[in-house]
Amino acid sequence: MRGLICHLADAHKGREMTSTAAHLAWLESNGTYTSACGRNISVYRFNHDALDVVVMSDWAKHFRNHYCNDQEIRYLKNPTKTNSEYLISEKFPSELIAPGPSIRAGDFAEILIADYLQYVKNYVVPRTRYDRKIIANESSKGSDVIAFKKAPNAISDNDELLIFEVKAKASENTKVNILQNAIDDSVKDEIRIAESLNAMRQRLVDRKDFKSVDLVERFQREPDYPCKRSYGAAAVYTTSSLHENIVSTSDASRHPSASRLELLVVSGQELMSLVHELYRRAADEA
Template sequence: MPWTNEHLQWLQDTGETITTSCGKTVPIYEFRYDMADEAIMSNWARHFRNHYCLDCDLPILKPEGMSSSEYLLTIKFPNRSNPGPSIRAGDFSEILVADYLQFLRDYYVPRTRYDRKIIGNESSKGSDVMGFKQIDHEPNNNDELVIYEVKAKLSENSITNVLQTAINDSSKDETRLAESLNGIKQRLYDRHDLDGVSVISRFQRNIDAPYKTIYGAAAVLTETSCRLDTLAESNSANHVAATNLEMLVIRGQHLMTLVHELFDRAANEA
């Protein structure tokens, strides 16, 4: 698969933390990107584009007479006008957290959430990001499933507690787990990815073969909208699995500018 992780060298653990009102410690990461780095930006754009449409499928899926760029920008990708920017921000943030879980924390993260969207300017249904760790080929009680709810605020100077929103919505992941697993499994089967199907099958066996379930709530914010004192007001006491909930904050300068550049580059370099 055409995945790359070079852009994650820009994701830096600041060493800062916040302590929420319920006493949880939350790490703060900074995304210090460099849009002038042509090699990393180009590889990242390819990585990003292939979440929506594999390069090998583009010639078949795009309408006859339409360029790859036009197809991606007008049909597959969320667009620049409303409600597109909010969907772009959400998709970008989910993919960034998926990369964090896969490449920095060694989870298997299926990339099946965006390529079968019917309407580009709508969010995909189901849990935002799911990652899997399987100890060996047989079910093990130490196998891990992580389920992240990701919320973004990439507009400038917009102060809201998106971490609390992520916490609240994360509680829904328990009730939609079976549906989310089934959706991933179906899309992996459509791709003939039988190894991936086998992994998901193991995690559908949570009754006779228990495993560890970790919930996550992530806030991705542009710098001017990131107020740590506001985020520290978050409370997870009412979460369905409060003792198994982890949290993450990622901030960066002018992230919406980066998002638009990434979508444009992904289309124009196709």
């Protein structure tokens, strides 16, 4: 745990969202499982503390800004609504109306894995997936998490494009192998990555973030300038639904890039309660 916190401190240096990654200090390595095809599955425990007001508040702001930048909310919302009312009714998936709760769990899991890749693994992870959704109670289309590593001021064949498929099971006491679902759906990323990069680029142009546009463009030039392409499959479970004997039946042998596929599992106690609390705080503190 101490090593991970030090790693986080190093990863935060010079980054814009330093305080928002404090919740990753709750992420603790919990060894590995072995898949049916003999691959290591990295396992993490998320020891969250919803009573830690400072960390939860920073995290809620970071989480909220995936859906609606705090600087823009005044101009986007219906003027008859408060910030909180706008976020709850038009931006956030519903807490009660299906499929809202499962969309909440899925978005939470994707953002958590994106944070892990950016702040622990030191990838660049543009956040463009949620803020222009037309229907709040639907999942965004395309690859779940796209991350980059690139040599500074140069194009190198060591530059890396990483595409992660993420699944969530936040309900209690279920027995399902969502890691296998993530592996199976990761196969589709080979087809949809061009569309996903194009969507990311368009959103970055809307933001006038041309430095990030240039980064995306480098990986759109992959046919002319080869790079490393890696894949990941992640499963985020509430603890009572994580069963090693079930997850270990996962088989990635049929994945077309199995040798470059990372397998990851994260679990946390009463995860759905945490998800709803995070959305509540994100709205109330807007």
